Amino acid sequence: MDDTIRRYLVDTLLIEFGDDGSAVSEDANLFESGLIDSFGFVQLVAFLEKTFDIKISDEEVLSDALSSFAKIRSFVEGKVAS
Amino acid sequence: MSAPAAGEVRLCVRCVLPSTFPGISFDARGLCSLCQDAPPAPEFEKIRGDLRRKLEAVFDANRGKAEYDVIVAFSGGKDSSYTLMALTRTYGLKCLAVTIDNGFIAEQAQKNLRAVTSSLGIDFLLFTPAPVFMHHLYKTSATTPVHTKAALTRASSICNSCINLINNHMVKLALEKSVPIIAGGYIGGQVPKDSVIMVMDLDVQARFRSEAIKRYLKHFGPDAEGYFGIGDTLVARSALRKINIVNPMLAFGVSEERIIEEISELGWRKTADTGSNSTNCLLNDLGIAVHYKQHRYNPYVNEIAEQVRTGLMSREDAIHKVQDIPDFARVERQARAIGLEWGDV
Numbered sequence: 236m237d238d239t240i241r242r243y244l245v246d247t248l249l250i251e252f253g254d255d256g257s258a259v260s261e262d263a264n265l266f267e268s269g270l271i272d273s274f275g276f277v278q279l280v281a282f283l284e285k286t287f288d289i290k291i292s293d294e295e296v297l298s299d300a301l302s303s304f305a306k307i308r309s310f311v312e313g314k315v316a317s
Numbered sequence: 318m319s320a321p322a323a324g325e326v327r328l329c330v331r332c333v334l335p336s337t338f339p340g341i342s343f344d345a346r347g348l349c350s351l352c353q354d355a356p357p358a359p360e361f362e363k364i365r366g367d368l369r370r371k372l373e374a375v376f377d378a379n380r381g382k383a384e385y386d387v388i389v390a391f392s393g394g395k396d397s398s399y400t401l402m403a404l405t406r407t408y409g410l411k412c413l414a415v416t417i418d419n420g421f422i423a424e425q426a427q428k429n430l431r432a433v434t435s436s437l438g439i440d441f442l443l444f445t446p447a448p449v450f451m452h453h454l455y456k457t458s459a460t461t462p463v464h465t466k467a468a469l470t471r472a473s474s475i476c477n478s479c480i481n482l483i484n485n486h487m488v489k490l491a492l493e494k495s496v497p498i499i500a501g502g503y504i505g506g507q508v509p510k511d512s513v514i515m516v517m518d519l520d521v522q523a524r525f526r527s528e529a530i531k532r533y534l535k536h537f538g539p540d541a542e543g544y545f546g547i548g549d550t551l552v553a554r555s556a557l558r559k560i561n562i563v564n565p566m567l568a569f570g571v572s573e574e575r576i577i578e579e580i581s582e583l584g585w586r587k588t589a590d591t592g593s594n595s596t597n598c599l600l601n602d603l604g605i606a607v608h609y610k611q612h613r614y615n616p617y618v619n620e621i622a623e624q625v626r627t628g629l630m631s632r633e634d635a636i637h638k639v640q641d642i643p644d645f646a647r648v649e650r651q652a653r654a655i656g657l658e659w660g661d662v
C-alpha cells in the first residue's frame with residue numbers, strides 16, 4: 236500500500252520524496268507547498284477510491300486527512316481496515 | 318525547427334511520448350508506461366460511449382434550470398468551437414459562449430468567434446483583462462516556477478496561467494448567473510483522464526484557491542486577487558454549492574479533420590499564424606518554445622500522444638507535430654510584446 240500510494244504521487248503527480256534538502260518529506264503539507272493543485276487533488280481522491288475500493292466523504296475531502304503522504308497512508312490504512 | 322536529433326530522445330513505439338517526459342518509463346517492447354496500461358485503440362470507442370451517456374445524464378438533470386444551461390469557455394479554436402456546436406445542436410443546451418481576450422487572439426480567430434456564435438444563434442460574451450496585467454502574468458510564468466510539475470505535463474506554464482485565469486472567470490460567471498454547468502473544449506491529454514465530468518465542490522475549491530492565491534499574489538502582484546479569486550460574498554450569495562465542470566471532447570472522440578470539416582460549415586476558418594498546435598492564440602508558440610527550453614519536451618506531447626493512443630491521430634502526423642518546436646526567431650515578436658528576453662527564460 237505504501238508503495239502503491241508513493242508510486243502514484245511520484246509517477247503521476249511528480250512529487251519528489253527523499254532525504255536531501257530539495258526533496259519533499261513524508262510529512263510535508265502538499266497543498267500549502269503548492270505541490271498538488273485542485274486538479275491533482277481530484278485525481279488523487281479518484282485514484283485512492285478506485286485502487287483501494289474505499290469511499291471518501293465530502294467531510295474527509297475537506298479535512299486535513301489527505302494533506303501529506305504520511306497522512307494519506309494512515310488514512311487509507313484506517314479505511315481499508317474498517 | 319529545432320527538434321532533438323534522432324537517437325538522442327527515445328519515443329514510445331505506440332504513442333510518441335518521449336523519454337524526456339516526466340515520470341515515464343519504457344518496457345522491453347519500447348512501450349511507455351501509459352501505453353502499457355492502455356487498452357487497444359478501438360476499445361476507446363466503447364469507453365467514450367459510456368462517457369457520452371454519463372454526460373447526457375448530467376445535461377438532462379440540469380437543462381432549463383437557469384438563464385443558461387451551460388457556460389462554454391470558448392477560445393474560438395477548433396475544439397471549443399466544436400464543443401459549442403455539439404452542445405447547442407446535438408444536446409439542445411442553451412449555451413452562453415464566453416471568451417477571454419488575452420490580447421493575442423489571431424485576426425482570423427476573432428472572425429471565427431463571431432462566425433461560430435452567430436451561426437449557432439447564441440449569446441456571446443467577451444472579457445478583456447488589462448493587457449498590462451496579462452503581459453506581466455505571461456512574462457512571470459515564463460521565468461518563474463508557478464505551476465505544479467504535473468500541470469506542466471499538460472500545458473506550458475504560460476498556457477497554465479491563462480487557463481487558470483479563464484477557469485476562474487467562468488466559475489465567477491456561473492455563480493453570478495446560477496449556471497449549473499461549465500464546459501471546456503479541452504481534449505485528451507490537456508486535462509486529467511477522469512475529467513469528462515468533474516463535480517466542483519465550492520468549499521473544496523475555496524481551500525485550493527486560498528493556497529493558490531497566496532502564490533499568485535507573490536508572483537503576479539495585487540491584481541491577481543481580482544483575476545484568480547472569487548470572493549466570499551459571491552459564493553455566499555449564489556444558490557450554487559456545486560458546479561459541474563465538463564470536457565465533452567474527451568467523450569466525443571472526433572479527429573482533427575472531422576472537427577474542422579464540421580465547424581467549417583459555421584464559417585470557421587483555419588488561422589495561418591498560430592503554429593501547428595493552436596488554432597486561435599498567437600502566444601502559443603512562445604509558450605512551447607519556453608517550455609521546450611526549460612523541460613526538453615513539447616508541452617503538447619501528452620495531448621498528441623493521447624490522441625494517437627486512443628486512435629484519433631496517426632503516429633506519423635503526431636511525430637510531425639511534436640517535433641515542430643518553434644525557434645526563438647519565430648516567437649521573438651511575441652516575446653517582445655510581453656517584455657521577455659530569451660536569456661531570462
Ligand SMILES: [Zn+2]
Pocket residue numbers: 329330331332333334348349350351352353622
Ligand atoms: Zn506510449
